[in-house]
Amino acid sequence: xxxxxxxxxxxxxxxxxxxxxxxxxxxxxxxxxxxxxxxxxxxxxxxxxxxxxxxxxxxxxxxxxxxxxxxxxxxxxxxxxxxxxxxxxxxxxxxxxxxxxxxxxxxxxxxxxxxxxxxxxxxxxxxxxxxxxxxxxxxxxxxxxxxxxxxxxxxxxxxxxxxxxxxxxxxxxxxxxxxxxxxxxxxxxxxxxxxxxxxxxxxxxxxxxxxxxxxxxxxxxxxxxxxxxxxxxxxxxxxxxxxxxxxxxxxxxxxxxxxxxxxxxxxxxxxxxxxxxxxxxxxxxxxxxxxxxxxxxxxxxxxxxxx
Numbered sequence: 001x002x003x004x005x006x007x008x009x010x011x012x013x014x015x016x017x018x019x020x021x022x023x024x025x026x027x028x029x030x031x032x033x034x035x036x037x038x039x040x041x042x043x044x045x046x047x048x049x050x051x052x053x054x055x056x057x058x059x060x061x062x063x064x065x066x067x068x069x070x071x072x073x074x075x076x077x078x079x080x081x082x083x084x085x086x087x088x089x090x091x092x093x094x095x096x097x098x099x100x101x102x103x104x105x106x107x108x109x110x111x112x113x114x115x116x117x118x119x120x121x122x123x124x125x126x127x128x129x130x131x132x133x134x135x136x137x138x139x140x141x142x143x144x145x146x147x148x149x150x151x152x153x154x155x156x157x158x159x160x161x162x163x164x165x166x167x168x169x170x171x172x173x174x175x176x177x178x179x180x181x182x183x184x185x186x187x188x189x190x191x192x193x194x195x196x197x198x199x200x201x202x203x204x205x206x207x208x209x210x211x212x213x214x215x216x217x218x219x220x221x222x223x224x225x226x227x228x229x230x231x232x233x234x235x236x237x238x239x240x241x242x243x244x245x246x247x248x249x250x251x252x253x254x255x256x257x258x259x260x261x262x263x264x265x266x267x268x269x270x271x272x273x274x275x276x277x278x279x280x281x282x283x284x285x286x287x288x289x290x291x292x293x294x295x296x297x298x299x300x301x302x303x304x305x306x307x
Contacts (some may be wrong), residue, residue: 044147050279057081057276060209064271080276090277092251093258096168097237097281103172104236105229108179112228115180116187117213121199138181146245149174153246170250171243175236183228190224191217226292234285255281 056064058076068074084090103292119131153164163168194217202212218225240256253261259277263270 008164050282053275053279056271057279061270061274062271063169074294080272081280083278084273084280088286089250089262090258093253093255093262093283096253096258097255100168100171100175100286101233104175104179107172107176108183108232109225109229111176112183112187113178113218114213115184115227116191117209117217118186119184120191122209131185134181138178142178142239145177148240149242150245165246166248166252168247168254169242170246171236171239173256175239175244178225178235178239179232183232186228186231187221187224190221194220230288231291233288237281237285259299 001182052070055071055073057080058073058078060075060077060079063073063075078293117133150165153170157163157165164173188266198216198220199212202216207215238256239254243257247257250258255277259274259281263274263277
């Protein structure tokens with residue numbers, strides 16, 4: 001067999017065994033088409049409410065009440081934004097929400113990080129059952145807890161004379177019941193995924209468990225910490241049922257409850273300012289997600305053992 005014949009034979013043999021890329025390409029095209037179809041469908045579904053909120057916030061009360069298209073602004077105005085941002089009452093709601101959220105996130109991290117480290121690394125009798133129990137407490141709905149909590153605060157006031165009801169700082173005692181269990185569960189998974197070689201190397205260098213937590217686990221598990229922080233902030237910022245049940249005075253309300261109670265008077269709904277307040281209230285979580293999403297997704301654990 002000559003060299004030319006051998007090359008021809010190998011070419012034919014290769015073409016016979018080579019997969020048919022044409023059919024694979026068509027399958028891939030259909031998969032991409034369906035993916036884009038569902039992506040556009042979900043984008044429309046999830047973006048329609050905020051777009052409608054933005055359109056409504058740019059309308060006056062007269063235009064909202066008029067029989068015109070709800071998806072078009074004929075006479076755009078920023079009066080709703082000016083009235084809300086110039087209202088001292090709305091600023092009080094915003095301040096209370098910010099103080100509650102910052103304090104709850106701080107308390108949650110101070111409790112969840114050591115608890116997750118202990119349950120993930122310091123193996124002891126019943127640690128697995130305790131970790132599962134911590135997560136199961138998060139599954140108890142708010143609607144079953146706010147009545148017992150209200151009664152506990154009332155009894156505490158009778159016994160001690162300290163009034164916690166109708167005070168914004170009572171939420172600092174309530175919100176961690178929502179944030180601590182889930183954040184601890186998230187961090188347990190991140191801490192358990194960290195290679196044990198890092199623990200052993202730190203112990204051989206003479207580090208104690210506190211130093212291992214601060215210098216090894218926290219830097220490596222940064223995505224998990226950010227995920228837990230975002231969750232705790234979002235829950236404490238957007239919680240509605242607990243502040244509605246535990247606070248009533250205007251100067252003690254947080255933003256979600258304050259918008260509803262002050263802008264809805266009887267059967268009169270100030271839709272323009274309601275939509276404006278909701279948009280402004282959604283701005284801080286949106287900014288946090290925008291700046292921390294890269295850290296949330298990034299996997300730093302894989303690079304911890306390099307070198």
